Amino acid sequence: MRSRYVAFATGEADYLFETTSKALRQMLTVQELQESCDSTQFIGLELIDHNEDSVEFKAKYLVDSLFGIIHETSKFIKEDDNWKYDTGTLHPTVDVNIKRNDICPCGSDKKFKKCHMK
Numbered sequence: 001m002r003s004r005y006v007a008f009a010t011g012e013a014d015y016l017f018e019t020t021s022k023a024l025r026q027m028l029t030v031q032e033l034q035e036s037c038d039s040t041q042f043i044g045l046e047l048i049d050h051n052e053d054s055v056e057f058k059a060k061y062l063v064d065s066l067f068g069i070i071h072e073t074s075k076f077i078k079e080d081d082n083w084k085y086d087t088g089t090l091h092p093t094v095d096v097n098i099k100r101n102d103i104c105p106c107g108s109d110k111k112f113k114k115c116h117m118k
């Protein structure tokens with residue numbers, strides 16, 4: 001799970017595709033994954049709960065100045081002895097527009113313009 005987050009944050013779409021279940025892989029392409037990696041800036045990850053085959057997390061992200069949180073419960077299935085991402089249930093969250101002089105939502109205590117603003 002954490003390795004997938006790191007892959008999202010660093011834009012390793014190939015790895016994300018590899019760790020996705022076969023059923024889900026039929027519905028997406030490496031290129032689509034790459035595009036969503038490239039347009040999204042991940043700035044924080046909070047693990048809330050996990051079991052053997054599921055994990056609940058909050059991932060903070062920015063798309064330009066729009067700050068959002070992905071709050072998801074992910075289900076994993078075992079294929080060929082490896083855990084693969086299968087389905088995700090999203091919990092509702094609210095997107096917030098961050099202004100340049102606001103405190104950056106990543107938790108650095110710096111102003112947005114001096115931190116994650118592109």
Ligand SMILES: [Zn+2]
Nearest residue numbers: 104106115116
């Ligand atoms: Zn920041």
